[in-house]
Amino acid sequence: MALSLEEFVYSLDLRTLPRVLEIQSGIYFEGSVYEMFGNECCLSTGEVIKITGLKIKKMMAEICEGAIGGSESLKPFELPMNFPGLFKVMADKTPYLSIEEITRTVNIGPGRLGQPCFYHLKDLKLQNLIIKQGEPIRFNSVEEINGEMLMNCGVVRNHQSHSFMLPLSQEGEFYECEDEHIYTLKEIVEWKIPKNRTRTVKLTDFSNKWDSSNPFPEDFYGTLILKPVYEIQGVLKFQKDIVRILPSLDVEVKDITDSYDANWFLQLLSTDDLFEMTSKEFPVVAEVIEISQGNQLPQSILQREKTIVIHKKYQASRILASEIRSNFPKRHFLIPISYKGKFKRRPREFPTAYDLQIAKSKKETLHVVATKAFHTLHKELSPVSVGDQFLVRHSETTEVVFEGTRKVNILTCEKLLSKTHEEARLPLYMEGGFVEVIHDKKQYQISELCAQFCWPFNVKVAVRDLSIKDDILAATPGLQLEEDITDSYLLISDFANPGECWEIPMSRLNMTVRLVNSSHLPADAGLLQVRSFVEEITEEQYYMMRRYESSLSHPPPRPPKHPSAEEMKLTLLSLAEDTTVNLPKSLKSHHVDRPRKLHPNESGQDCRAPIGFQNDLADVERQKNKHGPLQ
Template sequence: EEITRKVSIGPTRLGHPCFYCNKDIKLANFTIKQGEQIMFNSVEEVNGTLTVNCGVVRDNQSHSFTLPLSQEGEFYECEDDHIYTLKEIVEWKIPKSRNRIVKFTNMLHTWDSSNPLPENFDGCLILAPIYEVQGVMKFRRDIVHILSDLDIEVIDVTDSYDISCFLQPLSMEDVFERTSKEFPMVAEVIEGPTGRQQPYNLLCPGKEIVIHKKYQAKRILASEIRSDSHKRHFLIPASYKGKFKRRPREFLTAYDLEIARSDKEQLHVVATKAFDSPHAELFSVSVGDQFLVQQRQTGEVIYQGRKKVIDVLACEQILSEAYKKVLLPMYMEGGFVEVIHDKRQYQLSELCKEFRLPFNVKVSVRDLSIEEDVLAAMPGLQLEEETTDSYLLISSAGDPADSWEIPVYRLNMSVQLLSKSVAETVSSPTRTIVEEISEEQYYMVRRFENQALHPPPRPPKKPTTLESKPLLTLAERSVSDAPHAVKLHLGNYDPLGTQAGIDVYIFLKNKGHIVPFASTFGGEHLCASPLMC
């Protein structure tokens, strides 16, 4: 019960805090283990008793259960490494009347001259919220902002006044949290959204609208293809009627070729970067070589005088009059560009069904139902992933059949509910928009999607004979020697019980590139996350 009072629990992923208990919690047919992460999803009333819908994940399987508010125990909030905006931390991640310690990141925002933090600041921040009271005056149609520490006396006169005389503004989030039984509802726009695009330009203050229902809808997250960092990002509805043609994809490693490989058609690529194989059994690539990607398999190479089995990518090299089977190491760092033979035009739904995202396209036929199709002006788009978000279906009170879909969490708009009845008359197809989102909103959308995380490719193991050299510290190695590999022998520290020392190979690169890192335990490779050098 204390958790539900102190922490926001709501319908979004931000409203799903995670806690753990310092002791086992035994339920009727389920036991929550000590220290196991419990996700709080929602608060509901079951048979007259308030309960919290919870979930735990075990062996990649999700298990759902409920806990009564009377459940006792010492609960601690779990740490996470997600990125949050300041608004999200204040609204969802700071318990009421509490402070919050956070780590600052400038990944999503470049400070201007007004940066309040010291130069190269890399510490933690204590966030102490300063609250503001939002009030309304009788018969006024706007919102008054009052500082909570204003030194005035306040008298509660609630019982003496009719609350219905006052404006009661609701945000889109507030409306979405209403139960499904309360829809449809009539509302008056108090503060409208900014934007010239329909229906935003129609939602001006004083406009009466009908909010028909709430639901989850799918979108395709897409980004403009361009060489600089000023990419534009879009959320494309499945109802988009434009047509697309395929654009070539670029691949940095042989591992990426394996991920993009499809059973429906053979992947045809041209090498844009040379690669000198460290093993005679594997193929050395020259710029301009063309390949048909076949499949991943294993192959034998001679490494330090001994046979070793490694993962390779089998391809067919396209020669002038023949095909030659070659093997590329999976860790190969190179460059490839796709050769497109398909001239067909696709609907968005066909692309998502037939091909694996991410996928490169260009609009070949614009959506004629849109007054200004912003996607048609893009030189190329990368369809990145399918997302799901919360939407409200609205229409003008004067024309309930002309309905629009509006996003809940990206639309700064407030309304007041009116005590008017409305019949459900939506019959025509729902009108949707291609929504352009900011860089910050783009990362906020991406961070919650369950992406298929693939391990990084293995670094090359060149069969070189190492002479006996004195051991050096990393500080004693000149940075000007990079790129090079350094071997760190860490004695007999053996967490995996292999009864062998550990050789750690770190491959350094200039210019701040992300490079793979791997260590060997008793001859077996264990890949860790990419490091930033």
């Protein structure tokens, strides 16, 4: 049965791709295909095309009525795919009438982003379980069991997960659950846009460091309706270029997948397709059809029409690092352990005594210099002057007298005097400032740094990697090495010159290849020289990595409480006439940068300050702005 192209796209189940279509009623223009503005706009009757994907070409946005003041009204506008805002996804009020409709419309895949939650309007009675009306059901994956397609689902009761299966034929009224998570536009495009539906979102944050103009009215943080514009991706018979077709093209098509030999088409694979291949299917020989612009590999390795060998896919370790500099934007890097340059350690900056407590290590005594004065009303606690030096020892709890007796978490340190040492007791809530004193003059390989020191730590390249023509790390003023992450890579080599292999990132390199039959595969990759490269990543990619890595960590320790508002008020009033003390000259040469994240604990676990503690520090900052310096 012939359908319009739009009707075909509307009914398309992405899990059944690829599909082979025959043009029943096409647009003829002196040839089979005419390309205009990057999209195929003419297809002749009888043309056969294999559909390999359906992608969102662009995102249109429309501001909801009432989201802006007055009678101002904005027409729909294009929201750039790299828009650096954060959004809250609003639940879709339109019901899904079967599990099969959900699988056809909603992206379901591995990981949290691909596991949506729905609830049913009535109780669902299963063989061993009753799903109550309105109870959240998490959809984990689609599975085939004994020839029947089933949805693997789960519910959480009393902190315990219960798994069950629902057939795709299960009918009812299913509604999306409220989603409390915050997403980037890229995440919404990939996971949270139901096919052939709009998506209502609320803008919650916007980076003011974005170079492009802001598409929203001033101070807008309202509700938007996102409307995706799709494009069909496919390949024509005997052609190796990917064609792109807008669904609005006025043609009728017929699905002939079951009666057509798909071997007439070249087999094209995207990076995602390669990722889904099993390890036994490698190595393969492939010709590069398309490659994303701006990739950092040498052009001699990856370029169009080049024949390569893809030896395998695997997980490789990288060190996530950020440039140390006072102005924005900062650059971010992924450094392989094989990097041959050498580093010298650089001092860190700690904004609070709590940061000192987390950064202390059993391997090395933390030596710091105070850059900000701190006065206390309690004789049980120690005052701090600018220039005081401390050796950080351990944390404990002590009692102070303030409207009765109360317990305070403190950090016990040794205060270094000219000839002696004395004990200092600093409250963990102390809003101070400290700079690390580095006595270590040794040059380290990156593997030595990772083995001997706790994350994060600051370094500077002392000797560049001479095996790299342009070492981008050597030009940085300093680096903060933040954590060791694991990422997915493909190991490739040039088919004509297989002397060395390169690791290329699967998630940050969009590539399309066609498989080439070859009976002469090169030697096993284990016998070849494997080369890695320092990769510069975008700010969005950086924060996504921090986000996914931290989701695997245990919760950070409970932060200390800062003193009561009344105590701060007394301190502020008693110190209103204090003057600011200049830093010693010896400290001015330290190039330091306030860490973006809270330092990890001694085991190397990633420990970021919870939102509550960040708000506490923000309260202190507001008090400073209102009353003067808090010392």
